[in-house]
Structures are given as structure tokens and as C-alpha cells.
Amino acid sequence: MMMLLRRSAPGHGYFWFVLFGSLLGVAPTQAQNTAPPGATVKLGIVSFLTGPAAAPFGIPGRNGAEIMIEAMNAGKVPAPFDKVGFGGSTIESKYIDETGSTANVVTEFRNLVQRDQVDAVVGYVSSGSCLAVTPVAEELKALTVFYDCGTPRIFEERPRAYVFRVSPHATMDNVAAARYLLAKKSDITSYSGLNQNYAWGQDSWRDFAAAMQVLAPKIVVDKALFPKLFAGEYGTEISTLLTSKSQVLHTSFYDGDLEAFIYQEQARALDKRMTILATTGEAAIWRLRDKMPSGTIIGARGANGPLAPDSELNRWFQKIYSDRYGTPPTYPAYQMAMSLLGLKLAYEKAKTGEAKPITDQVAAAFKGIEFEGPSGSVKLAIGDGHQGISETAYGTYRFNKETNEPEIVDIVRFPAECVNPPAGVNADGWIKGGMKGAKC
Amino acid sequence: MLNAFAVLIDGLVYAAYLFIVAIGLTLIFGVMKILNVAHGSFFTFGAYGAASAVGIYFNRGLPEAGGYLLMVVLAMALGLVLGLILERGIMRWVYGRDEVVMALVTYAAFLILEDVVILIWGPGSYAAYQPLLSAGNIEIGELILSNYDLGLIAVAAMLAAACYWGLKFTRYGRLLTAVIFDRETAAAFGINVRVVYTVTFVIGAMLGALGGAIMAPKIAVTLGIGVEVIVLAFAVVAIGGMGSIEGAFAGALIVGICRAATVHLFPQVELFVIYAVMALVLMIRPYGLFVRAQPRKI
Numbered sequence: 001m002m003m004l005l006r007r008s009a010p011g012h013g014y015f016w017f018v019l020f021g022s023l024l025g026v027a028p029t030q031a032q033n034t035a036p037p038g039a040t041v042k043l044g045i046v047s048f049l050t051g052p053a054a055a056p057f058g059i060p061g062r063n064g065a066e067i068m069i070e071a072m073n074a075g076k077v078p079a080p081f082d083k084v085g086f087g088g089s090t091i092e093s094k095y096i097d098e099t100g101s102t103a104n105v106v107t108e109f110r111n112l113v114q115r116d117q118v119d120a121v122v123g124y125v126s127s128g129s130c131l132a133v134t135p136v137a138e139e140l141k142a143l144t145v146f147y148d149c150g151t152p153r154i155f156e157e158r159p160r161a162y163v164f165r166v167s168p169h170a171t172m173d174n175v176a177a178a179r180y181l182l183a184k185k186s187d188i189t190s191y192s193g194l195n196q197n198y199a200w201g202q203d204s205w206r207d208f209a210a211a212m213q214v215l216a217p218k219i220v221v222d223k224a225l226f227p228k229l230f231a232g233e234y235g236t237e238i239s240t241l242l243t244s245k246s247q248v249l250h251t252s253f254y255d256g257d258l259e260a261f262i263y264q265e266q267a268r269a270l271d272k273r274m275t276i277l278a279t280t281g282e283a284a285i286w287r288l289r290d291k292m293p294s295g296t297i298i299g300a301r302g303a304n305g306p307l308a309p310d311s312e313l314n315r316w317f318q319k320i321y322s323d324r325y326g327t328p329p330t331y332p333a334y335q336m337a338m339s340l341l342g343l344k345l346a347y348e349k350a351k352t353g354e355a356k357p358i359t360d361q362v363a364a365a366f367k368g369i370e371f372e373g374p375s376g377s378v379k380l381a382i383g384d385g386h387q388g389i390s391e392t393a394y395g396t397y398r399f400n401k402e403t404n405e406p407e408i409v410d411i412v413r414f415p416a417e418c419v420n421p422p423a424g425v426n427a428d429g430w431i432k433g434g435m436k437g438a439k440c
Numbered sequence: 441m442l443n444a445f446a447v448l449i450d451g452l453v454y455a456a457y458l459f460i461v462a463i464g465l466t467l468i469f470g471v472m473k474i475l476n477v478a479h480g481s482f483f484t485f486g487a488y489g490a491a492s493a494v495g496i497y498f499n500r501g502l503p504e505a506g507g508y509l510l511m512v513v514l515a516m517a518l519g520l521v522l523g524l525i526l527e528r529g530i531m532r533w534v535y536g537r538d539e540v541v542m543a544l545v546t547y548a549a550f551l552i553l554e555d556v557v558i559l560i561w562g563p564g565s566y567a568a569y570q571p572l573l574s575a576g577n578i579e580i581g582e583l584i585l586s587n588y589d590l591g592l593i594a595v596a597a598m599l600a601a602a603c604y605w606g607l608k609f610t611r612y613g614r615l616l617t618a619v620i621f622d623r624e625t626a627a628a629f630g631i632n633v634r635v636v637y638t639v640t641f642v643i644g645a646m647l648g649a650l651g652g653a654i655m656a657p658k659i660a661v662t663l664g665i666g667v668e669v670i671v672l673a674f675a676v677v678a679i680g681g682m683g684s685i686e687g688a689f690a691g692a693l694i695v696g697i698c699r700a701a702t703v704h705l706f707p708q709v710e711l712f713v714i715y716a717v718m719a720l721v722l723m724i725r726p727y728g729l730f731v732r733a734q735p736r737k738i
Contacts, residue, residue, distance in 0.1 A: 050558060051664040055565040099664070197711050225707045230668055232659045233457055235589055236450040236703040243446055243582055243704075256565055256660030263569040264658055267586040268577055291569060 039356060040092040041085065041347070043069070044112035046123025047147075047336075051099040052230050052256035056283045057125045057332045061148060062095060063325050064333030065122065068340045069093050071320065078316050080371075081341055087348040089356060094118065098125060102132040109133050113142040120145065120362070122339050125332070127151035127170075127199040137163050143359050143366075147339040148332050150301065151199045152207075152427040155383025162359065164366050166342040166378055166388040167335040168420060170200065170252070171207045171427035173279045173299055173392070175419040175435065178211035180297060180394035180412050181248060181277055190222040191248040192241055192274075194234075196257060197226035204252035204279060210431040222246040234261050238268050246274050254280040262288055271296070281397065282307065283330045285406040290399040298397045298408050302375055304331035306408045307393040309376045317374040338373045342380075342388075345371055379416070382423045389420040415439060446583055447700045453589045455696025456596035460654060461669050462676040462688045463599060464647030470620050470683025471640040472535075475543040478526060479673065480666030481553035482645045485522055486515035486652025488557060491566035491661040498570040508571055515653030516646045522553075523645025527638050535637070550666070557663060565662035572657035588657065595654060596692075599647075603685045616640065620683065675714050679721045681728025690729055694721075 045065045048058025069091045071077045075084040085091045094116055096108050105124075112118045120143040124130045130149035137144040137160075144163045146154065150170035154163065181188075193209065195201030209221055222244045225237050241249060249270075253261055258278065265271060271293035278284075282300035285292055300307045305328065308314045317337055321329040329337075346366035350357035357365070368385035371378060378390040395408035418440035421430035430436070465479045490511040497507045526549055534545050575588040607613035618626040619636050627633045651669070659665065676695055680687020695714050702713040709716075721729060 050563045052565065052660065052662045054563045055660075055662060059563065223707065225703065226710065227703075228711055230664065232655070232665065232668060233454065235453045235586075236700045239446040239450045239583060239700075240704050240707070242584055243443065256662045256665075259565070259567065259660040260658065263567070263572055263660075264586070266569075267572045267575070267588060268584045270584075287565075287567075291567075 039089055041089045041120075041356070042116065042118040043091055043093045044096060044109075044116065044118040044121040044123065045093050046096045046098050046105075046108070046112075046121060046129075047332075048099055048125050048255075049095065049097040053125055053254065054099070056255050056259070056287060056330070057148065058098065060283070060330050061123075061125065061332035061336045063321065064329060064336035065093065065095075065340060067320055067324055068337050072340070072344060077341075078313055081344060083344075083348060086344050087351040096123070098123065098129055102128055105129045106132050106136055109136055109142075109144075110140070113137075113140050119143065119356075119359075120343060122147055122336070122343060124149050127203070130154055131199060134160065134163050141359060143343075143362055145339045145343050147335045148301075149200070151203045153199070153203070155387045156426050159384045160386050162363055164342070164363075164380065164386045165383070166339045166380065168302055168378075168389050168392065168416075169387060169427070170204050170279075171421060171431070172389065172416075172419045173252075173301055174204055174207035174250075175211045175431065176392045176394055176414045177250065177277055177279050177297070177299055178208055178215055179414060179419065179440070181212075182216055183412060184297070184396070184410070185248065185275065186216075188219055188247040190220045190244075190246050191250060192221070192223040192225070192244055192246040194225045194227070194237055194241070194249060194251045194253065194261070196229045196253060198229050200254075201226060201229075201252055205250065207427065207431060208250050208279075210428065211435070214431060214434055230255075230257060232256070232260055234264050237261075238265055238270055241270055242268065242273060248275045248277055250277045250279070252279045254283060258284050259288060262291060262293070266291060266293065280331075282408070283332060285397060285408075286327050286330065289406055290401075292397055292399065292406065294398040296397040297394060299392075299394050300331040301335065301392075302331065303391050303393045303413070304334035304375050305329065306406075307395060307411060308334065308374060309391075311372070311374070311376070313372065314374040334375050338375050338378060338388075341373045342366070342369055342371065342378070345369055377416075381416075382421065384423075389416040391416050392419055443704055445581070447697065447704050449583070449585060450703070451693070451697035451700035452593050453696070454699055455692040456592045457651075457655065458672060458676045458695055459596045459689055459692035460592075460599060461648070461651040462673040462680075462692060463603065463685065464644035464651070465670075465673045466677045466680070466683055466685060466688040467603075467647065468641055468644035469677065470685075471616060472531075472637055473539055473542075473683075474531070474546060475539065475674075475682075476644065477543060477547040477670060478549040478553060479546075479644070479648045480670035481550050481557075482519055482522060482648025483652035483655075483669045484553070484557055484663075484666035485518045486649030487656040487659070487661045487665060488561050488566065488652075489514050489518040489649070490653035490656040491568035492561070494568035494570055494657070495566065504571070504574050507574075511568070511571065511653050511656070512650065515649040519646035519649030520642055522649070523642035524638075526645070527641040531641060532634070532637075550670075554663060554666070563663065565660045566656075567660060568656040570657065592654065600685070600689050607685065612639070672714070675718045678728060679718050681725075681731035684728065684730040687728055687730030 047061040048054045122145045125148045127149045130146050146165040152169040152171050193205045195205045277297040279299040281298040282305045350361040350365035378388045381389050393413045395411035400407045421427045422437045468476045493514045572588045676691040680691030
């Protein structure tokens with residue numbers, strides 16, 4: 001089967017291949033660009049399968065991939081996604097653990113592309129992983145769809161040809177968080193931040209603080225804390241916050257860090273002193289249940305999970321996921337589903353006739369794609385058509401003791417153009433410049 | 441004033457955590473000259489064991505005090521079994537080899553044990569918050585302190601006292617001191633060094649597992665917790681002097697207080713303060729604060 005990810009640069013090897021192919025009566029261009037009808041499409045799925053981020057993020061993401069790929073291969077995804085596999089080609093998936101050093105993540109990516117010869121890689125939770133994989137994906141001309149990582153820097157640093165992200169980036173989460181907070185608690189005078197000390201946490205805090213500065217310049221930042229990723233022990237940070245005057249705590253903590261922080265702050269009643277605003281909180285509500293403080297402002301990195309709009313696709317996805325895994329899908333599962341649906345559409349759009357499309361054709365078809373999925377409408381409108389924007393929502397958490405189930409109430413929805421920068425504008429510059437052009 | 445009090449309390453809580461995780465590591469190094477990377481696995485097994493036990497125990501609505509006891513006893517039992525298996529099954533075959541080889545062997549054991557954890561408990565995370573939340577809290581001024589954290593300080597202090605007493609005032613402690621000072625001379629005086637090694641390794645493993653069990657209620661018990669712990673424990677042990685119990689105590693206190701002060705006053709440098717302290721100490725005292733004088737061998 002032909003490798004679709006890479007297109008070798010013409011050189012001596014190519015010359016001899018052309019010559020040898022011609023002697024055998026095989027057209028090399030055909031050999032490189034086409035594949036037998038009905039051939040499988042190989043996908044590398046990368047997510048945290050072990051480690052602190054596995055249970056709340058990596059595993060739901062992986063499960064989302066597994067269940068979507070099964071449904072796609074069976075042709076059971078509701079229309080317009082009801083073609084079998086990718087345009088009639090069965091999807092074959094290989095799951096890789098994202099856990100390990102950045103060097104290890106890049107090595108595994110190279111293995112998928114060069115050794116396993118996958119047609120596309122869909123994955124990555126950590127912004128650090130995405131930042132490291134991006135230049136390698138471009139170098140190898142490997143079609144790569146990031147499903148969860150949130151740093152806006154991926155498409156701001158330079159244009160990308162082979163890298164896509166259907167899920168909106170962290171700017172949306174934090175601008176929407178600021179808008180929700182001010183809509184619900186306009187009387188606050190100061191707030192603090194507790195974010196992990198790496199790309200995700202720093203970018204999240206930068207965008208939130210900048211949005212607050214624009215929307216409510218009189219409200220001041222009290223403490224900006226950046227503990228180490230996976231630090232586990234937050235006693236000192238909690239003391240610092242308890243002795244501050246903040247009324248709100250912004251956190252983009254996720255994985256075991258969020259759960260550990262919530263247990264530790266509950267033991268010291270921090271949530272009685274200030275409202276916690278957790279931009280990724282939705283991923284933890286089914287695990288923390290009544291341990292997640294009522295009144296916490298919850299984000300889901302888009303309109304996902306309980307914040308997703310009601311639609312046939314959403315109900316279908318919730319049902320198949322809950323039936324299989326015994327728990328509702330959280331936002332990483334939604335993001336994975338949306339990423340796979342986007343890739344499927346691009347693949348089918350690129351496919352003409354029976355032959356498998358080459359990577360460049362799929363990438364060209366993917367650019368600027370727009371579709372409706374379980375999370376609602378998404379459009380790859382920024383990052384030169386490589387970065388998705390969508391509507392988002394925030395709500396307030398409460399644990400319903402009567403139903404014994406978590407709930408998100410008081411939901412406010414924000415249109416995509418209200419909380420995302422316009423095309424061609426850097427997220428940081430857009431916020432600091434007063435979020436010009438925002439349509440709320 | 442409030443800040444100073446908060447720094448002191450936070451520093452002590454963090455120091456207690458560091459001391460509990462570092463003491464087993466330094467004990468094994470002091471006696472056996474093994475840089476035991478598998479110490480992180482003892483911590484991990486202790487935490488998983490405690491989380492499992494706590495989950496089952498508290499779900500049955502049994503008395504809370506029993507939960508604390510079960511958590512500690514089960515973790516120490518796990519440490520005992522794991523320590524014995526590692527020492528008898530692997531470590532005894534590499535005694536006398538280069539210290540780097542022994543460190544690599546423990547690293548291999550660490551990697552294997554990480555996979556054993558997945559085999560037993562799966563890739564998901566576990567919560568054991570019940571002891572932390574049921575311990576309640578106390579309000580001092582604006583500060584609300586967790587009673588569990590205060591208990592952590594007491595446990596660390598008791599451990600330090602027990603180690604001091606055990607080393608200075610018991611027969612086994614004196615034997616241990618002799619082996620720490622010079623293994624060959626100790627053997628020449630009739631001390632069964634092999635038995636001392638086994639007992640020390642097992643005690644170190646039990647202390648590592650105890651650290652995991654005590655920390656389990658505060659964290660999400662998940663794969664990778666051992667890595668974080670081992671890095672911190674190495675820093676503390678390096679500051680205090682490899683193999684020194686007093687050193688681990690002092691190292692934990694220094695790191696704990698410095699980190700707390702940094703988070704309160706200069707949070708932007710929190711990430712590297714532990715390693716900055718370590719670098720500073722090692723510049724002045726290259727073998728750590730409490731390293732004992734080495735006998736000159738001819």
C-alpha cells in the first residue's frame with residue numbers, strides 16, 4: 001500500500017525509481033498517488049493512556065476515537081457522515097501513549113509516520129506535545145490533526161500546511177470565561193490565577209488576564225501562581241490564596257492536578273472564600289461528583305458535554321458512548337469525535353473516484369472546512385483555514401442531590417465570533433487591542 | 441505577620457511531605473550505597489494500596505479512625521513484600537557492583553513496577569480523599585489549616601524521632617551505624633552485613649510505601665506520581681548529604697521553608713527554587729550539609 005503522508009523529494013533515488021518503474025511498465029506517479037479501491041486508511045491515534053492525564057483526558061479521548069472509528073467503519077454515524085469509513089475505505093487505527101518526555105512524543109510521532117506509514121495522525125492532549133510535533137509534522141509532510149491541546153501558538157508562529165486543529169484554542173476558553181464571570185459577578189474587585197507552569201497554563205492565564213483587563217480594567221489581579229505541572233501538593237498555594245483578597249480564582253488545571261487541588265482546597269474551605277472558575281472543569285465533574293464545589297464556574301473547552309447543543313448527532317454520540325463506557329462523554333471525547341469527523345469530511349471531499357487521495361489533496365480539502373458535529377457548528381476559519389472556531393458556553397456547577405447527578409446550570413452561550421480572534425490576527429494582540437470586531 | 445505564619449506552617453507541611461518520602465531513600469543509600477530509583481515505585485504502591493483500601497473501607501461506613509490505621513498498615517505490608525521481593529530477587533545479585541550499575545538496576549525495576557501497577561490497578565486514577573476531608577480543619581486568623589496537614593507534621597516528627605532513637609539507642613541501630621561507617625570492618629567484627637542489607641532495604645521500602653499512603657488522600661493517585669516524588673526526594677537527600685537521616689531532616693526543612701516563602705512572596709520563581717537551593721548548598725558543601733567524614737582507606 002502506498003504511503004500517502006510523505007511525498008519524497010525528487011532526487012537520484014526518484015530518477016532510478018522512475019526508470020525502473022518505466023521498465024516494468026508501472027507509472028510512478030500512479031504508484032505514489034493512488035491506492036487500490038477500498039484500501040484501508042491507517043490512522044495513528046495519540047493520547048495519554050497512562051499517567052496523571054490519562055483518566056480525565058487521555059482515556060475519554062481514546063474512547064471517543066475507538067467508538068467513532070467503529071461507528072464509521074460500520075457506516076452507523078448519522079448523516080451526513082454515514083458513508084462507511086473514510087469514503088468507503090475502512091479505518092485501521094493504532095493507539096499510542098502520549099506519556100513521556102517531549103523527545104519521546106516526537107519519536108513516537110516519527111515512528112507512526114515513517115515506520116507504520118499511517119495516513120494521518122490524530123491526537124495530543126498536551127500543548128507541549130503539540131508545539132513539539134508541529135515542526136516535525138511539517139517536515140515530514142504528515143497530515144496531523146490535534147484534538148485537544150489548546151495553545152494558540154501553533155498557527156500564530158507561522159503558517160502550517162499539514163497541521164490542523166478542529167477544536168478551538170485556549171483564547172476562546174478564556175475570553176468566554178471572562179465574559180461569563182463579568183456577566184454573573186460584576187461586583188468583584190480582584191481575582192487570582194492558579195495555572196500550570198507550561199505553555200497551556202501560561203497561555204490560558206495570559207488570555208484570561210488580558211481579557212479581564214480589557215473588559216473590566218478596574219478589577220485587579222491579586223495573585224498569579226504557576227506551580228509545576230503534576231506538582232500534586234498545593235498547600236502553599238492554597239494558603240497564599242486564603243490570605244489574599246481575591247473573590248475569584250481562575251484555573252486551567254486539568255488531569256490529576258485539578259482533582260488533587262479540589263480535594264486539598266475542600267479540606268481548607270477555599271471555595272467558601274472565593275468562586276473557582278475552572279476552564280476545563282467539565283472533564284472532572286463525573287469523577288469528582290459532589291466533591292466539585294457547587295457554584296464553580298465550569299468550562300468544557302467549547303460547547304461539549306452538558307454544554308453541547310441538543311441535536312440528533314449529539315444525542316447519538318452521548319448514547320453510544322454512555323452505553324459502551326458507562327459514563328457520559330466529557331469534552332476530550334467530543335473533541336476527538338469532532339476531529340475525526342472533520343478529517344473524514346476532508347478525506348471524502350478530496351477523494352475523486354476510487355483512488356485514495358494523497359496527503360496534499362486531503363490537506364487542501366481540510367482547509368477552511370465547516371461542518372455540524374456533536375459539539376455544534378465548527379469552521380476552520382482562522383490560522384489560514386487550519387484552526388477551528390465554534391460557539392462556546394460556560395455554566396455554573398451544582399450537584400443535584402435528588403438525582404445524585406452533576407448538573408451545569410445558568411448556561412450562557414457565546415457565538416464563535418464573540419470569543420475568537422478574527423482571521424489573520426494574533427490572539428494576544430487581538431485581546432490587548434480591545435477585541436476589535438468581536439460579534440457578541 | 442500573617443504571611444510569616446503562613447510561610448512557616450506551609451513550609452513545615454511541605455517539609456514533612458518531603459521528609460517522609462526522602463527518609464527511606466537516604467537510609468538505603470547510607471547503608472547500601474544504592475541510589476534507589478525504585479523508591480518511587482514503593483511510594484506508588486503505597487499510594488495505590490492505600491487508595492484501594494480507603495475506598496473499600498469508607499464505602500462501608502466503618503469508623504473513620506480504622507480507615508487511617510488500615511491505610512498505614514496496608515501500605516507498610518505492601519512495602520514489606522515489595523522490598524523483600526526486590527532485595528532477595530534482584531538487588532542481592534548486584535551487591536558489590538559499581539554504584540552506577542546498581543542505580544540502573546533499580547531504574548529497570550522502577551520501569552517494570554510501573555507496568556505492574558497498570559496490570560493491577562489499570563491506567564485510571566484513584567481517589568482517597570475521605571481521610572483528608574473527614575479530618576476537618578482549624579481556622580487561625582484568616583488562615584484555614586487542614587488537620588490532616590497538621591497531622592502530617594506530627595507523623596514526620598515522630599518518624600524523625602523514631603529513626604534517631606533507633607539508630608542511636610538500639611542494638612540494630614548501632615550495627616547499622618557500623619555498616620554505614622565501613623562495611624568491611626563491620627563484617628570483620630562479625631556483623632552479618634547481608635542481613636543488615638535486607639532489613640535496611642525492606643525498612644526503606646516500607647517508609648517509601650508509607651509516604652505514598654500518607655499522601656494518597658491529598659492527591660489523585662495515578663501513574664507517574666512516583667517520578668515526581670523521586671526527583672524531589674533526590675534533591676532533599678542531595679542537600680542534606682546522601683545517606684544522612686539528619687541531612688534529610690534538614691534538607692526537607694530548608695526546601696520546605698524556601699519553597700513556601702517563594703510561593704508567598706515571589707511565585708514566579710517557584711518552579712526552580714528547590715533546585716536553586718540545591719545548587720547553592722552543593723556549591724558550598726559539595727557532599728551535602730550532613731555528610732559524615734569518610735575513612736581513608738590505604
